[in-house]
Amino acid sequence: MRYTVAKKPLLYAVRYRNQDRVSDDGNWQALYYDAVVELDPIKLLDKIEAAQKAIDDRLKNAVEPINANEQQAIEDARHNLYFLKKHPAA
Numbered sequence: 001m002r003y004t005v006a007k008k009p010l011l012y013a014v015r016y017r018n019q020d021r022v023s024d025d026g027n028w029q030a031l032y033y034d035a036v037v038e039l040d041p042i043k044l045l046d047k048i049e050a051a052q053k054a055i056d057d058r059l060k061n062a063v064e065p066i067n068a069n070e071q072q073a074i075e076d077a078r079h080n081l082y083f084l085k086k087h088p089a090a
Contacts, residue, residue, distance in 0.1 A: 028054035032077045041088045048085050051077070 031054045035047035055074055
């Protein structure tokens, strides 16, 4: 079984965490970062759910337009959160 995708969440989390593009509506990037660096499997599920909710809120209640870079980051984050939820020990 290959877990190459597991490396991707952290790279994207660090990349987008360091940008000044974090919105005020949910702060999804910070919650995503917290989820991908969490080592405790019990806490991980809660953090994944919080990040997923923040992403959904960002998409539904966007105060600022979502540009192409953020849209790609959201798609990547959703994919990676799904992977982490299915493979928490990866």
